[in-house]
Amino acid sequence: MDVAIYQDDGVESGETAELDPTVFDIEPNDHVIWLDVKRIQAHQRQGTSKTKERSEVRGSGRKLYRQKGTGNARVGDAQSPIRRGGGRAHGARPRDYTHDLNRKEKRLARRSALSYKAANDNIRVLEDFSLDRPDTRALADLFEFLDVSGQDILFATTEVEREIYLSAQNLSDVNVQEVNSINTVDILDADVVLLQEGALDWLTNVLTTAPTVELAA
Template structure:
Protein backbone atom coordinates (compact mmCIF):
# COMPACT_ATOMS: atom_id res chain seq x y z
CA UNK A 1 0.00 0.00 0.00
CA UNK A 2 1.12 3.54 -0.73
CA UNK A 3 0.68 6.95 0.86
CA UNK A 4 1.46 10.50 -0.22
CA UNK A 5 4.73 11.94 1.01
CA UNK A 6 4.80 15.65 1.85
CA UNK A 7 7.56 18.12 2.55
CA UNK A 8 7.41 20.83 5.22
CA UNK A 9 5.94 23.26 2.70
CA UNK A 10 2.90 21.02 2.34
CA UNK A 11 3.77 19.90 -1.19
CA UNK A 12 3.26 16.28 -2.26
CA UNK A 13 6.68 15.17 -3.45
CA UNK A 14 6.03 11.49 -4.07
CA UNK A 15 4.67 8.33 -2.53
CA UNK A 16 5.74 6.09 0.31
CA UNK A 17 5.44 2.32 0.54
CA UNK A 18 3.76 1.21 3.76
CA UNK A 19 3.45 -2.16 5.44
CA UNK A 20 -0.04 -3.64 5.29
CA UNK A 21 0.77 -5.42 8.54
CA UNK A 22 0.85 -2.05 10.33
CA UNK A 23 -1.42 0.29 8.39
CA UNK A 24 -3.77 -2.05 6.55
CA UNK A 25 -5.28 -4.42 9.09
CA UNK A 26 -8.87 -4.58 10.32
CA UNK A 27 -8.88 -2.60 13.59
CA UNK A 28 -9.48 -4.80 16.61
CA UNK A 29 -11.82 -2.62 18.67
CA UNK A 30 -11.94 -4.81 21.84
CA UNK A 31 -8.14 -4.95 22.04
CA UNK A 32 -7.91 -1.19 21.52
CA UNK A 33 -10.45 -0.67 24.30
CA UNK A 34 -8.52 -2.97 26.63
CA UNK A 35 -5.29 -1.10 25.87
CA UNK A 36 -6.88 2.27 26.70
CA UNK A 37 -8.35 0.95 29.96
CA UNK A 38 -4.94 -0.46 30.90
CA UNK A 39 -3.20 2.81 30.09
CA UNK A 40 -5.66 4.86 32.13
CA UNK A 41 -5.41 2.43 35.05
CA UNK A 42 -1.61 2.43 35.02
CA UNK A 43 -1.61 6.23 35.11
CA UNK A 44 -3.42 6.24 38.49
CA UNK A 45 -1.16 6.90 41.47
CA UNK A 46 -3.29 5.05 43.99
CA UNK A 47 -2.03 7.25 46.85
CA UNK A 48 -5.51 8.01 48.22
CA UNK A 49 -5.90 7.19 51.91
CA UNK A 50 -8.32 7.64 54.80
CA UNK A 51 -7.94 6.87 58.50
CA UNK A 52 -9.85 4.20 60.35
CA UNK A 53 -11.09 4.68 63.93
CA UNK A 54 -7.85 3.14 65.13
CA UNK A 55 -5.74 5.72 63.29
CA UNK A 56 -7.46 9.05 64.01
CA UNK A 57 -6.44 11.12 67.01
CA UNK A 58 -8.65 11.07 70.06
CA UNK A 59 -9.23 9.36 73.39
CA UNK A 60 -10.67 5.87 73.68
CA UNK A 61 -12.44 6.85 76.91
CA UNK A 62 -16.13 6.06 77.06
CA UNK A 63 -17.96 9.37 76.64
CA UNK A 64 -20.46 8.79 79.44
CA UNK A 65 -21.92 5.91 81.43
CA UNK A 66 -23.86 3.22 79.62
CA UNK A 67 -27.18 3.57 81.45
CA UNK A 68 -29.23 6.16 83.25
CA UNK A 69 -28.59 9.23 81.12
CA UNK A 70 -31.50 8.80 78.73
CA UNK A 71 -29.15 9.20 75.77
CA UNK A 72 -28.07 6.66 73.22
CA UNK A 73 -25.15 4.52 74.33
CA UNK A 74 -21.81 5.71 73.03
CA UNK A 75 -18.28 4.39 73.05
CA UNK A 76 -15.12 6.25 72.00
CA UNK A 77 -15.25 9.59 70.24
CA UNK A 78 -13.23 8.09 67.40
CA UNK A 79 -16.21 6.02 66.23
CA UNK A 80 -17.15 6.58 62.56
CA UNK A 81 -20.47 8.27 63.28
CA UNK A 82 -18.82 11.05 65.26
CA UNK A 83 -17.49 14.19 63.59
CA UNK A 84 -13.76 13.74 63.13
CA UNK A 85 -14.03 10.01 63.67
CA UNK A 86 -12.66 7.26 61.50
CA UNK A 87 -13.88 6.40 58.01
CA UNK A 88 -15.57 3.06 57.37
CA UNK A 89 -14.37 1.15 54.29
CA UNK A 90 -12.48 4.20 53.04
CA UNK A 91 -9.81 4.04 50.31
CA UNK A 92 -6.30 2.90 51.13
CA UNK A 93 -3.14 3.11 49.00
CA UNK A 94 -3.20 0.42 46.33
CA UNK A 95 -1.95 -0.36 42.84
CA UNK A 96 -4.28 -0.13 39.86
CA UNK A 97 -1.81 -1.50 37.31
CA UNK A 98 -3.14 -3.95 34.76
CA UNK A 99 -1.13 -6.43 32.72
CA UNK A 100 -1.51 -6.96 28.97
CA UNK A 101 0.51 -9.28 26.72
CA UNK A 102 3.00 -7.55 24.45
CA UNK A 103 1.42 -8.99 21.30
CA UNK A 104 -1.94 -7.53 22.30
CA UNK A 105 -0.41 -4.14 23.08
CA UNK A 106 1.23 -4.01 19.68
CA UNK A 107 -1.95 -5.21 17.97
CA UNK A 108 -3.81 -2.36 19.65
CA UNK A 109 -1.33 0.24 18.32
CA UNK A 110 -1.40 -1.29 14.83
CA UNK A 111 -5.21 -1.23 14.94
CA UNK A 112 -5.21 2.46 15.90
CA UNK A 113 -2.71 3.28 13.13
CA UNK A 114 -4.76 1.36 10.58
CA UNK A 115 -7.92 3.14 11.66
CA UNK A 116 -6.27 6.55 11.33
CA UNK A 117 -4.79 5.66 7.94
CA UNK A 118 -8.19 4.54 6.67
CA UNK A 119 -9.63 7.93 7.72
CA UNK A 120 -6.74 9.86 6.05
CA UNK A 121 -5.63 11.16 9.43
CA UNK A 122 -1.90 10.41 9.01
CA UNK A 123 0.44 12.85 7.25
CA UNK A 124 3.77 11.38 6.16
CA UNK A 125 6.63 13.90 5.96
CA UNK A 126 9.93 13.58 4.17
CA UNK A 127 11.65 15.43 7.02
CA UNK A 128 10.72 17.43 10.11
CA UNK A 129 13.23 19.91 11.46
CA UNK A 130 13.60 23.51 12.60
CA UNK A 131 16.73 25.64 12.83
CA UNK A 132 15.69 27.08 16.17
CA UNK A 133 12.94 26.57 18.75
CA UNK A 134 10.31 29.01 17.50
CA UNK A 135 6.58 28.47 17.91
CA UNK A 136 5.77 30.86 15.06
CA UNK A 137 7.79 28.78 12.58
CA UNK A 138 6.28 25.52 13.78
CA UNK A 139 2.76 26.95 13.55
CA UNK A 140 3.47 28.05 9.97
CA UNK A 141 4.65 24.52 9.19
CA UNK A 142 1.39 23.07 10.52
CA UNK A 143 -0.69 25.48 8.45
CA UNK A 144 1.01 24.19 5.30
CA UNK A 145 -0.15 20.63 5.96
CA UNK A 146 -3.61 19.15 5.25
CA UNK A 147 -4.50 18.64 8.90
CA UNK A 148 -7.75 17.00 9.98
CA UNK A 149 -9.44 18.47 13.04
CA UNK A 150 -7.89 20.72 15.66
CA UNK A 151 -5.66 18.37 17.66
CA UNK A 152 -2.34 17.19 16.25
CA UNK A 153 0.08 14.50 17.43
CA UNK A 154 3.65 14.76 16.15
CA UNK A 155 5.77 11.60 16.26
CA UNK A 156 9.54 12.05 16.31
CA UNK A 157 12.10 9.49 15.22
CA UNK A 158 14.60 10.89 17.69
CA UNK A 159 14.71 13.61 20.31
CA UNK A 160 14.54 17.13 18.87
CA UNK A 161 14.57 20.04 21.30
CA UNK A 162 13.75 22.53 18.56
CA UNK A 163 10.53 20.72 17.64
CA UNK A 164 9.54 19.88 21.22
CA UNK A 165 10.07 23.42 22.54
CA UNK A 166 8.36 24.98 19.52
CA UNK A 167 5.24 22.87 20.03
CA UNK A 168 5.12 23.16 23.81
CA UNK A 169 3.19 26.46 23.71
CA UNK A 170 0.48 25.07 21.42
CA UNK A 171 -2.33 23.59 23.56
CA UNK A 172 -3.67 21.28 20.83
CA UNK A 173 -0.31 19.88 19.74
CA UNK A 174 1.66 17.10 21.39
CA UNK A 175 5.08 15.76 20.46
CA UNK A 176 6.00 12.16 21.21
CA UNK A 177 8.86 9.84 20.37
CA UNK A 178 7.69 7.26 17.84
CA UNK A 179 8.84 4.47 20.15
CA UNK A 180 6.18 5.60 22.64
CA UNK A 181 3.18 5.75 20.31
CA UNK A 182 0.15 4.54 22.21
CA UNK A 183 -3.54 3.94 21.60
CA UNK A 184 -4.77 6.68 23.94
CA UNK A 185 -2.87 9.45 22.13
CA UNK A 186 -3.68 8.06 18.69
CA UNK A 187 -7.39 8.13 19.51
CA UNK A 188 -7.28 11.48 21.31
CA UNK A 189 -5.59 13.49 18.55
CA UNK A 190 -7.21 14.03 15.16
CA UNK A 191 -4.09 14.05 12.98
CA UNK A 192 -0.83 12.15 13.29
CA UNK A 193 2.27 13.67 11.66
CA UNK A 194 4.74 10.90 10.93
CA UNK A 195 8.14 11.81 9.43
CA UNK A 196 10.13 9.12 7.63
CA UNK A 197 12.53 8.82 10.56
CA UNK A 198 9.61 8.13 12.91
CA UNK A 199 8.05 5.71 10.41
CA UNK A 200 11.28 3.72 10.41
CA UNK A 201 11.07 3.39 14.22
CA UNK A 202 7.42 2.33 14.03
CA UNK A 203 8.18 -0.33 11.40
CA UNK A 204 11.10 -1.63 13.47
CA UNK A 205 8.93 -2.05 16.58
CA UNK A 206 5.59 -3.08 15.07
CA UNK A 207 6.63 -4.74 11.82
CA UNK A 208 6.81 -8.46 11.22
CA UNK A 209 9.86 -9.99 12.84
Protein backbone atom coordinates in the same frame (compact mmCIF):
# COMPACT_ATOMS: atom_id res chain seq x y z
CA MET B 1 -0.90 1.46 0.52
CA ASP B 2 1.32 4.32 -0.67
CA VAL B 3 1.18 7.89 0.62
CA ALA B 4 3.03 11.02 -0.47
CA ILE B 5 6.08 12.17 1.46
CA TYR B 6 6.16 15.87 2.33
CA GLN B 7 9.15 18.14 2.83
CA ASP B 8 9.59 20.35 5.88
CA ASP B 9 7.86 23.21 4.01
CA GLY B 10 4.72 21.16 3.36
CA VAL B 11 5.43 20.58 -0.33
CA GLU B 12 5.33 17.05 -1.73
CA SER B 13 8.81 15.68 -2.34
CA GLY B 14 7.71 13.56 -5.30
CA GLU B 15 8.44 10.34 -3.42
CA THR B 16 6.03 7.99 -1.68
CA ALA B 17 6.13 5.81 1.41
CA GLU B 18 4.42 2.47 1.84
CA LEU B 19 2.09 2.00 4.78
CA ASP B 20 2.47 -1.66 5.66
CA PRO B 21 -1.02 -3.24 5.50
CA THR B 22 -0.23 -5.44 8.52
CA VAL B 23 0.10 -2.24 10.57
CA PHE B 24 -2.12 0.33 8.85
CA ASP B 25 -4.79 -1.79 7.16
CA ILE B 26 -6.00 -4.44 9.58
CA GLU B 27 -9.49 -5.05 10.92
CA PRO B 28 -9.40 -2.96 14.13
CA ASN B 29 -9.98 -4.86 17.35
CA ASP B 30 -12.13 -2.50 19.43
CA HIS B 31 -12.00 -4.68 22.54
CA VAL B 32 -8.20 -4.73 22.65
CA ILE B 33 -8.17 -0.96 22.05
CA TRP B 34 -10.49 -0.56 25.05
CA LEU B 35 -8.26 -2.78 27.19
CA ASP B 36 -5.15 -0.77 26.30
CA VAL B 37 -6.85 2.60 26.86
CA LYS B 38 -8.12 1.37 30.22
CA ARG B 39 -4.60 0.22 31.13
CA ILE B 40 -3.00 3.54 30.14
CA GLN B 41 -5.56 5.58 32.06
CA ALA B 42 -5.16 3.33 35.11
CA HIS B 43 -1.39 3.97 35.03
CA GLN B 44 -2.10 7.70 35.23
CA ARG B 45 -4.09 7.43 38.46
CA GLN B 46 -2.15 8.58 41.50
CA GLY B 47 -3.91 6.26 43.92
CA THR B 48 -2.98 8.49 46.87
CA SER B 49 -6.45 9.12 48.35
CA LYS B 50 -6.43 8.46 52.09
CA THR B 51 -8.85 8.93 54.98
CA LYS B 52 -8.29 8.27 58.67
CA GLU B 53 -9.97 5.23 60.10
CA ARG B 54 -11.01 4.70 63.70
CA SER B 55 -7.57 3.69 64.94
CA GLU B 56 -5.91 6.74 63.35
CA VAL B 57 -8.16 9.56 64.62
CA ARG B 58 -6.72 11.60 67.48
CA GLY B 59 -8.25 11.00 70.89
CA SER B 60 -8.29 8.61 73.82
CA GLY B 61 -10.07 5.30 73.93
CA ARG B 62 -12.12 6.37 76.94
CA LYS B 63 -15.74 5.29 76.95
CA LEU B 64 -17.81 8.49 76.83
CA TYR B 65 -20.26 7.44 79.53
CA ARG B 66 -21.29 4.30 81.29
CA GLN B 67 -23.06 1.55 79.44
CA LYS B 68 -26.34 1.55 81.37
CA GLY B 69 -28.50 3.85 83.39
CA THR B 70 -28.26 7.10 81.43
CA GLY B 71 -31.18 6.56 79.06
CA ASN B 72 -28.89 7.24 76.10
CA ALA B 73 -27.87 4.83 73.40
CA ARG B 74 -24.78 2.89 74.34
CA VAL B 75 -21.54 4.33 72.95
CA GLY B 76 -17.87 3.59 72.94
CA ASP B 77 -15.13 6.15 72.41
CA ALA B 78 -15.20 9.44 70.48
CA GLN B 79 -13.44 7.89 67.48
CA SER B 80 -16.51 5.88 66.55
CA PRO B 81 -17.42 6.29 62.85
CA ILE B 82 -20.97 7.26 63.75
CA ARG B 83 -19.84 10.34 65.70
CA ARG B 84 -18.83 13.71 64.31
CA GLY B 85 -15.04 13.87 64.16
CA GLY B 86 -14.75 10.12 64.36
CA GLY B 87 -12.89 7.85 61.98
CA ARG B 88 -14.15 6.80 58.58
CA ALA B 89 -15.48 3.25 58.33
CA HIS B 90 -13.83 1.39 55.45
CA GLY B 91 -12.15 4.60 54.30
CA ALA B 92 -10.07 5.12 51.18
CA ARG B 93 -6.54 3.73 51.33
CA PRO B 94 -3.59 4.34 48.99
CA ARG B 95 -3.54 1.70 46.27
CA ASP B 96 -1.92 0.86 42.97
CA TYR B 97 -4.43 0.84 40.11
CA THR B 98 -2.00 -0.32 37.44
CA HIS B 99 -2.47 -3.50 35.48
CA ASP B 100 -0.78 -4.82 32.38
CA LEU B 101 -1.41 -6.38 28.99
CA ASN B 102 0.91 -8.70 27.17
CA ARG B 103 3.01 -7.22 24.39
CA LYS B 104 1.00 -8.81 21.58
CA GLU B 105 -2.15 -7.08 22.83
CA LYS B 106 -0.37 -3.72 23.12
CA ARG B 107 0.86 -4.04 19.55
CA LEU B 108 -2.56 -5.07 18.29
CA ALA B 109 -4.12 -2.04 20.00
CA ARG B 110 -1.65 0.33 18.33
CA ARG B 111 -2.08 -1.32 14.93
CA SER B 112 -5.85 -1.05 15.31
CA ALA B 113 -5.65 2.65 16.21
CA LEU B 114 -3.30 3.35 13.28
CA SER B 115 -5.60 1.43 10.93
CA TYR B 116 -8.52 3.65 11.95
CA LYS B 117 -6.44 6.75 11.13
CA ALA B 118 -5.23 5.35 7.80
CA ALA B 119 -8.75 4.32 6.78
CA ASN B 120 -9.85 7.95 7.20
CA ASP B 121 -6.78 9.32 5.36
CA ASN B 122 -5.49 10.93 8.54
CA ILE B 123 -1.84 9.91 8.30
CA ARG B 124 0.85 12.10 6.74
CA VAL B 125 4.51 11.22 6.22
CA LEU B 126 7.25 13.84 6.37
CA GLU B 127 10.92 13.74 5.54
CA ASP B 128 13.21 13.59 8.56
CA PHE B 129 14.16 17.15 9.45
CA SER B 130 15.40 19.23 12.36
CA LEU B 131 15.16 22.91 13.25
CA ASP B 132 18.22 25.01 14.06
CA ARG B 133 16.26 26.87 16.71
CA PRO B 134 12.71 26.88 18.08
CA ASP B 135 10.45 28.40 15.42
CA THR B 136 6.73 28.26 16.07
CA ARG B 137 5.91 30.13 12.87
CA ALA B 138 7.76 27.58 10.72
CA LEU B 139 5.85 24.72 12.33
CA ALA B 140 2.52 26.54 12.02
CA ASP B 141 3.21 27.24 8.33
CA LEU B 142 4.03 23.56 7.78
CA PHE B 143 0.69 22.51 9.24
CA GLU B 144 -1.05 25.17 7.15
CA PHE B 145 0.49 23.80 3.94
CA LEU B 146 -0.49 20.26 4.98
CA ASP B 147 -4.07 21.50 5.53
CA VAL B 148 -4.18 20.18 9.09
CA SER B 149 -4.27 23.47 11.01
CA GLY B 150 -6.96 23.63 13.66
CA GLN B 151 -6.96 19.87 14.12
CA ASP B 152 -5.47 17.88 16.98
CA ILE B 153 -2.09 16.74 15.66
CA LEU B 154 0.20 13.97 16.88
CA PHE B 155 3.67 14.64 15.45
CA ALA B 156 5.90 11.58 15.89
CA THR B 157 9.58 12.36 15.34
CA THR B 158 12.29 9.81 14.61
CA GLU B 159 14.49 10.99 17.48
CA VAL B 160 14.24 13.51 20.29
CA GLU B 161 13.89 16.85 18.49
CA ARG B 162 14.11 19.50 21.19
CA GLU B 163 13.70 22.46 18.82
CA ILE B 164 10.60 20.96 17.20
CA TYR B 165 9.18 20.16 20.64
CA LEU B 166 9.77 23.73 21.87
CA SER B 167 8.34 25.16 18.65
CA ALA B 168 5.06 23.35 19.33
CA GLN B 169 4.67 24.56 22.92
CA ASN B 170 2.60 27.57 21.84
CA LEU B 171 0.42 25.42 19.56
CA SER B 172 -2.24 24.03 21.86
CA ASP B 173 -3.47 21.38 19.44
CA VAL B 174 -0.05 19.84 18.65
CA ASN B 175 1.52 16.93 20.54
CA VAL B 176 5.17 16.31 19.59
CA GLN B 177 6.70 13.06 20.79
CA GLU B 178 9.53 10.74 19.89
CA VAL B 179 7.97 7.77 18.10
CA ASN B 180 9.01 5.21 20.70
CA SER B 181 7.00 7.02 23.39
CA ILE B 182 3.59 7.28 21.69
CA ASN B 183 0.78 5.03 22.85
CA THR B 184 -2.73 4.06 21.80
CA VAL B 185 -4.38 7.01 23.57
CA ASP B 186 -2.05 9.48 21.83
CA ILE B 187 -3.04 8.05 18.45
CA LEU B 188 -6.78 7.99 19.17
CA ASP B 189 -6.81 11.51 20.63
CA ALA B 190 -5.28 12.98 17.47
CA ASP B 191 -7.28 13.97 14.41
CA VAL B 192 -4.15 13.64 12.26
CA VAL B 193 -0.97 11.63 12.79
CA LEU B 194 2.22 13.05 11.27
CA LEU B 195 5.13 10.62 10.99
CA GLN B 196 8.67 11.40 10.00
CA GLU B 197 10.11 8.78 7.63
CA GLY B 198 12.33 7.29 10.30
CA ALA B 199 9.39 7.17 12.71
CA LEU B 200 7.32 5.30 10.13
CA ASP B 201 10.15 2.79 9.63
CA TRP B 202 10.48 2.30 13.39
CA LEU B 203 6.76 1.74 13.88
CA THR B 204 6.58 -0.69 10.97
CA ASN B 205 9.58 -2.64 12.23
CA VAL B 206 8.37 -2.86 15.83
CA LEU B 207 4.72 -3.62 15.11
CA THR B 208 5.33 -6.30 12.47
CA THR B 209 8.12 -8.31 14.13
CA ALA B 210 8.12 -10.63 17.12
CA PRO B 211 7.84 -8.71 20.42
CA THR B 212 11.46 -7.89 21.23
CA VAL B 213 11.21 -4.13 21.83
CA GLU B 214 9.13 -2.85 24.74
CA LEU B 215 6.57 -0.22 23.72
CA ALA B 216 5.77 2.91 25.65
CA ALA B 217 3.45 2.53 28.60
